[in-house]
Amino acid sequence: MAFGSSPDFDVVVIGAGAAGLSTAAFSAGLGLKVALIERGTMGGDCLNFGCVPSKAMLAAAHAAASARNAHRFGIRLPPPEIDWTALRAHIGGTIDHIAPTDSEARFRAMGVDVIRASAHFAAPDVVEAGGRRLTFRRCVIAAGSQAIVPDIPGLGPVPWLTNETIFDLEEPPGHLIILGGGPIGLEMAQAHARLGCLVTVIEAGRIAGRDDPELADGLRRALTADGVTLLEGTKLASVEPDPAEDGTPGLVAVLADGRRIGGTHLLLAVGRAPRLAGLDLEAGQVAHTKAGITTDAGLRSTTNRRVFAVGDIADPVGIGPRAFTHVASQHAGVLARAMLFRLPAKVDYAALPRVTYTDPELAQIGMTEEEARKAGQDVRILRFPVPETDRAVAERVPIGLVKLVATKSGVLLGAGILAPHAGEMAGTFALMIGRKMKLSTLAGLVLPYPTLAEAAKRAAGDFYAPKLMSPLVKRVVGLLKRLP
Ligand SMILES: Cc1cc2nc3c(=O)[nH]c(=O)nc-3n(C[C@H](O)[C@H](O)[C@H](O)COP(=O)(O)OP(=O)(O)OC[C@H]3O[C@@H](n4cnc5c(N)ncnc54)[C@H](O)[C@@H]3O)c2cc1C
Ligand SMILES: NC(=O)c1ccc[n+]([C@@H]2O[C@H](COP(=O)([O-])OP(=O)(O)OC[C@H]3O[C@@H](n4cnc5c(N)ncnc54)[C@H](O)[C@@H]3O)[C@@H](O)[C@H]2O)c1
DSSP: OOTTOOOSEEEEEEOOSHHHHHHHHHHHHTTOOEEEEOSSOTTHHHHHTSHHHHHHHHHHHHHHHHHHHGGGGTOOOOOOOOOHHHHHHHHHHHHHHHGGGGOHHHHHHTTOEEEOSOEEEEETTEEEETTEEEEEEEEEEOOOEEEOOOOOTTTTTSOEEOTTTGGGOSSOOSEEEEEOOSHHHHHHHHHHHHTTOEEEEEESSOTTTTSOHHHHHHHHHHHHHTTOEEEESOOEEEEEEOOOTTSOOOEEEEETTSOEEEESEEEEOSOEEEOOTTSOTTTTTOOEETTEEEEOTTSBBSSOTTEEEOGGGEEETTTOOOOOHHHHHHHHHHHIIIIISOOOOOOOOTTOEEEEOSSSEEEEEEOOHHHHHHTTOOEEEEEEEGGGSHHHHHTTOOOOEEEEEEETTOBEEEEEEEETTGGGGHHHHHHHHHTTOBHHHHHTOOOOSSOTTHHHHHHHHHHHHHHHTSHHHHHHHHHHTTOO
């Protein structure tokens, strides 16, 4: 940019996914001149290849499971028939319904200059896209992440799927082999199993490895009951193409112990890598590692003060990346305060919720027991089995657990919930942990009866039960009862 001249844009945003769209919307709303650059589909991963299609598919899968399980309630139904074409129309229709919110037309109407092209840095204050050279006051990198493609011998000729292609299958997979038992692998495993496919998950460690092992154990039982084969602590040595006689592609997964598993499709779900390639971050003098763009806790690049990063691609120093849509929104909020209002805003994940949308759902808010202990906390653990609530009995919920992690003085640090619709309970815990509330708040809450959430109240109540039943309290009650 020539000395003294003003830049073309106040804010240039690279990527129109959850993080970039929120950033562009608030910046334009505050009257700034904004360019939003997207090389793919408006809405990014969440709308097109992530949260939305996966939850739409899971909804269909859960409906099929409900039909299969109706006999438990005295309702006899024929086995459900899966109409794959109609199912795909449901998934596509869900995306189409939400798409206008993320559309180019909506953002143009806000006054945003939407550029449909690939963006890269040409200088620390210049981005190029679609043959245009854009100078900026601030650039926000919101280019997201993509599925990691591991280096597995034989993978080249085997047709593999990622989250970007699995929702496009015109026929249901006969036998879906899933590599990786994290949220993507597990959600897709249950969805496909309940939709009538054979499913095998190959996981190098244990499934739901970031979650509490007790909660993961319940999920393991639920998935196994759905017919998912879980191979944990198992390394994949290689894959071989194995087309069927009619020429339809197939594969054999060869495990490190020599076992051979034949399947029709392979889904790679072994984690995400930031989309750094092509951004020419060197030209922009933007520091990065393979985890993402290195920022301070206010999401500002540590090497180019004009540049910020948000969403999956952001790697705030000491906190690390988190790949969730609600984190993308949180980042946009931090950015609004830090970048535009120059307030000392920082990313804070202390009360962060995350949910794996299987049935039962696995929700974790704040710290797991292991994380709290690693952080040096002297913790109290409280549990209550969800199936012991009256609501669970009525609804025949066989598996579930609430596990609370608190300080010795009763301040809630973390909550893990394995229960149907556990995600719907997460807000209460995010509020409690965020506000550093004590378990007494939860134990004293009047909850509607009968609800699964009562399990959490019962777990919190256990913190106080020994104190209530102590000899001292008994003596006080004994003295008080003598009063007229
Ligand atoms: C299968 C699956 C299920 C998920 N389910 C959930 C869920 O239930 N809940 C949840 O909270 N999260 C979920 N996630 C995670 C969530 O989708 C991501 O955290 C979220 O999409 C991140 O948003 P983002 O804006 O950072 O990136 P993205 O959505 O990836 O958007 C980045 C955009 O930048 C564009 N781009 C990249 N490079 C350039 C460039 N050089 N020039 C121009 N444009 C560029 C890309 O085309 C893309 O559109 C799921 C993810 C997957 C894969
Ligand atoms: N419901 C949700 O909120 C939701 C759903 C899907 C994805 N996401 C986001 O996307 C992220 C990525 O999800 P993901 O499931 O791909 O990744 P992940 O990193 O969470 O899990 C990947 C799993 O693959 C295993 N793995 C890695 N390499 C392997 C190999 N060679 N062989 C066998 N197993 C291997 C790991 O041990 C791990 O358990 C999540 O962490 C989350 O942030 C969120």
